[in-house]
Amino acid sequence: MNDLRPMITKFALDSKPQQVRASKPKVRSGCVTCKLRRVKCDEGRPACAACLKYQGHCGGYKETKTKPSKLPPKHRLLYPKPKQEKSRVLDVLLEPNYSTLVFSSQLEKDHFDYWLSFTNTAILFRSDLLTQIIPQLSWNDPAIKHAALAVGAAALGATTREQRLLGRGRFDSDALFHYTKSMNILYSTPMSLERTLTACLLFIIFECFRGNKAAGLNHINHGSRILDQCPPSQGADSSPLLEEVMTSFQYLSLQSWTHGGAHPKETKTRVPWCCRGRKTRYAVDEMPTKFETLEAARRWWNVVRHHVEHHAPLYTGFIVEGSTAPLPEKPPLEYTSPSSQARVRSFVRFTDAWHLAFQPLAVKAETEKEADFKSYYKAISLRIHYLYLWSVIRCAGWTDVEDTKRIMPAFMDIISMSRQLLEVHDAENRNGAEATEIFTIEDGPTWPLCTVFLMCTMPGVRHAIVKLFKDFPRRDGLWDTSAFLVIMEWVNTMASTGRITNDQRHVVDCNVVFGESSVTVEKQLWDPVVLDWESRSVCFSY
Numbered sequence: 001m002n003d004l005r006p007m008i009t010k011f012a013l014d015s016k017p018q019q020v021r022a023s024k025p026k027v028r029s030g031c032v033t034c035k036l037r038r039v040k041c042d043e044g045r046p047a048c049a050a051c052l053k054y055q056g057h058c059g060g061y062k063e064t065k066t067k068p069s070k071l072p073p074k075h076r077l078l079y080p081k082p083k084q085e086k087s088r089v090l091d092v093l094l095e096p097n098y099s100t101l102v103f104s105s106q107l108e109k110d111h112f113d114y115w116l117s118f119t120n121t122a123i124l125f126r127s128d129l130l131t132q133i134i135p136q137l138s139w140n141d142p143a144i145k146h147a148a149l150a151v152g153a154a155a156l157g158a159t160t161r162e163q164r165l166l167g168r169g170r171f172d173s174d175a176l177f178h179y180t181k182s183m184n185i186l187y188s189t190p191m192s193l194e195r196t197l198t199a200c201l202l203f204i205i206f207e208c209f210r211g212n213k214a215a216g217l218n219h220i221n222h223g224s225r226i227l228d229q230c231p232p233s234q235g236a237d238s239s240p241l242l243e244e245v246m247t248s249f250q251y252l253s254l255q256s257w258t259h260g261g262a263h264p265k266e267t268k269t270r271v272p273w274c275c276r277g278r279k280t281r282y283a284v285d286e287m288p289t290k291f292e293t294l295e296a297a298r299r300w301w302n303v304v305r306h307h308v309e310h311h312a313p314l315y316t317g318f319i320v321e322g323s324t325a326p327l328p329e330k331p332p333l334e335y336t337s338p339s340s341q342a343r344v345r346s347f348v349r350f351t352d353a354w355h356l357a358f359q360p361l362a363v364k365a366e367t368e369k370e371a372d373f374k375s376y377y378k379a380i381s382l383r384i385h386y387l388y389l390w391s392v393i394r395c396a397g398w399t400d401v402e403d404t405k406r407i408m409p410a411f412m413d414i415i416s417m418s419r420q421l422l423e424v425h426d427a428e429n430r431n432g433a434e435a436t437e438i439f440t441i442e443d444g445p446t447w448p449l450c451t452v453f454l455m456c457t458m459p460g461v462r463h464a465i466v467k468l469f470k471d472f473p474r475r476d477g478l479w480d481t482s483a484f485l486v487i488m489e490w491v492n493t494m495a496s497t498g499r500i501t502n503d504q505r506h507v508v509d510c511n512v513v514f515g516e517s518s519v520t521v522e523k524q525l526w527d528p529v530v531l532d533w534e535s536r537s538v539c540f541s542y
Helices: 032-037 049-055 106-121 128-137 142-156 161-166 172-188 193-209 213-228 240-258 294-311 338-345 348-367 373-394 401-406 408-429 446-455 459-471 481-496
Strands: 318-320 438-440 474-476 510-514 518-527 532-541
Touching (some): 128 193, 128 240, 213 240, 373 446, 446 459, 446 481, 459 481, 474 481
Parallel strands (some): 318 510
Antiparallel strands (some): 510 518
């Protein structure tokens, strides 16, 4: 009675219970890999999601005999039957369709495909970041994927300037949905520095495409501030993705400068990210004496131009309404003095060094232009921008009116080469008989032509530039020929009536403020009645 051993009750069974199969019939149509592994297949086609998730590939499905269609003969789909030898067995390994795992609909995939197509038509120089890296990152990064989809949807549904700027594209609501979703993911999910900046780069393209200068400029300024907080990278420690992103942002900072964007402050002990070198204080001092490719020449041209514009320094008098950047500094009173002009002209040594390294590539492109016309137009584009900056330095930052008259051949070369480039680009993108607005996300001849108009007061030169802007409407990022065109036509009118004289200097007596769909010009005009100068502010819609 005091036995404390556990009491175990045993039952005698007549027979061992048999395992019962689930009520659902056994599936024999799974993929080859799941059958070998003896696991349940989700039968996703053309590739099983379970295989892709756990081992990265799927063996596909064996061919099965299809049952006769139950559709009436007149509705039955007919497929051509390939000719095969009966004795030959074809083992086909189907390539997994990863897009079914990434995109929620065919329309989403169409938007992404158009983003890829749009990128290739919107750039002249090769960009691995835009054409290769971003598409790869989109497969597993939702923020980047939705940012790319936003650009693709906006571009696919809008072919005219009105549709793009007024948000009347066919897929505008889809574009805004993806744009908002990407930003929400970015704000709510921790992301690496490189991927955050990559998404920011896509936001810039999206806003530029829609003509929102203020939002695009603000994204550039924010990205620049993030990059300026990065510690200097050296050699093997540098991230290849970060290097690509920095290259793109340095180009965008050039457009930011032309619109009064922010630039990080430099001190004696610290150089901003966009100017610093790896081994020397400034990146421009590390420029090689010879460039291997036109892409390398363009990369170093951006370094040279950025250094000259910010250290000479040069001023534009252009700002954007709604920008979060502080107002750009005005030229000091002594900016037109001989000592200041000498300082600006001393920076020609950097453009000369770049041109010397670029010359062999330019000669090669000219020699082989029949066989490789794309490289020829790349070389033309680089030379246009070189002549623009060389002219500004030669004229001491738009202040030497007399020297401007001596470099007329340079202005004519810029106009001539710009016409070549614009005609080719227009022929590739023309839709029917009418000229359609072209959008690019890199340097075009818009800004160089605008600066020639500001520097040269010869009526023939100015009218030639106006004609180019009318014949070839385009937007190169933040630069918009329509906005510049209304300013130019007003200046021509004022000059013909004597209100603007040939000895006026744009950088000294003019401010230009870009609004959402308008531009305001503040300029000193000569009053022939009272024989005195008066300040005028004129607003134009475009």
